[in-house]
Amino acid sequence: MIQNQHLTSTMEDYLETIFILSREKGAIRIKNIAKRLGVKMPTVTNMLKNLNEKGFIDYEKHEFLELTEKGLAIGKEIDRRHEIIRSFLTDILKIDYWLADEEACKMEHGMSPETLNRLIKFIDFVQSCPMTGESWLKYFNEYCQFGFETEKCLEHMEKFSKEDKKELILRKKKDENRHQLS
Amino acid sequence: MIQNQHLTSTMEDYLETIFILSREKGAIRIKNIAKRLGVKMPTVTNMLKNLNEKGFIDYEKHEFLELTEKGLAIGKEIDRRHEIIRSFLTDILKIDYWLADEEACKMEHGMSPETLNRLIKFIDFVQSCPMTGESWLKYFNEYCQFGFETEKCLEHMEKFSKEDKKELILRKKKDENRHQLS
DNA sequence: AAATAAAGTTAGGGGGATCTAATTATATTT
DNA sequence: AAATATAATTAGATCCCCCTAACTTTATTT
Structure with missing residues (x-):
């Protein structure tokens, strides 16, 4: 049948x-x-x-x-794709929610699982890599508005060296503690 | 008519x-x-x-x-879209060329000019921002294979502080020289 | 130049997704 | 419970894009 x-x-x-x-x-x-x-x-x-x-x-x-x-x-799978693509558009490219939602509708079919998985990983990576994360996405927005500005860029890098790096070292210590516990 | x-x-x-x-x-x-x-x-x-x-x-x-x-x-415009989307897929997500080409076909219609422009900017930004660029994309690849590794991550940051930052400072000096000339 | 091969066209048909207009079934009011 | 309103279905048609089979035109051989 x-x-x-x-x-x-x-x-x-x-x-x-x-x-x-x-x-x-x-x-x-x-x-x-x-x-x-x-x-x-x-x-x-x-x-x-x-x-x-x-x-x-x-x-x-x-x-x-x-x-x-x-x-x-x-139905679930298509919805999942929709959410992922919309996330990329809103969270990374910072496209307006409803426009992103509309575009996601058009892209959610046909996209191969391979590409979709890559996209998921990419979103994760951008958000979790200490080089990037939210602050970097903010810089991207500035770049869209004002283009590349060496001055700003140096500021970002200073901030990175001073703040974000420390945070990561902290994270590392937590990891080590966890390993010792197990 | x-x-x-x-x-x-x-x-x-x-x-x-x-x-x-x-x-x-x-x-x-x-x-x-x-x-x-x-x-x-x-x-x-x-x-x-x-x-x-x-x-x-x-x-x-x-x-x-x-x-x-x-x-x-x-025809030209659709071709342009195709190239942009494929670029994103191959250069950023590091998808195989022919798969990327196939997927681009499906996505090239319907995408709003707004999203398309954002995508162009994003590709540019990833490639030109000193925080990211090719080395960061390489890290992304590692992340896809091995996940997040604090050890690796610290290495990357060290390398960044030592090498890439200097390069940017160099770039800044060039900028200043150019300004003095004009 | 005649015969053959390749490229392009016409004719006719089918499936997918949509519509309008008319009808029927269910829900809500009075 | 009867009248009315809302929701859902059927019937019939259209548009888009594709197909096969048969035919015609153009190009290539011999």
């Missing part, structure tokens, strides 16, 4: 939306799906039939609407 | 491809467009008619095929 497993990015969008709605409220309304996706209700009804046949949702007209295990996995 | 200006991302892909081919060789062959886009020849012929009607190309069957000014602008 292997059904046509082909999943379009539109279908992924529907599953993501249903996933999000199911997290928010009890009942998932066709109206709400339509609103969120910017389509009309009959379009949703159509797609629900389709997703039902393919085994991604349990759906009885006028009655139930629920993700199957398979559908849930996909 | 205002035609239907609506431009789909598929149409953008065709214009990009034609732009690239026109840069490479003299004659733009339907066969080559088809090959590059992974479609059959009749599909291309269809689209060319469409693009012709909409004023993006000049096209006489069995004869000419050329981008109009309008079509050129779009």
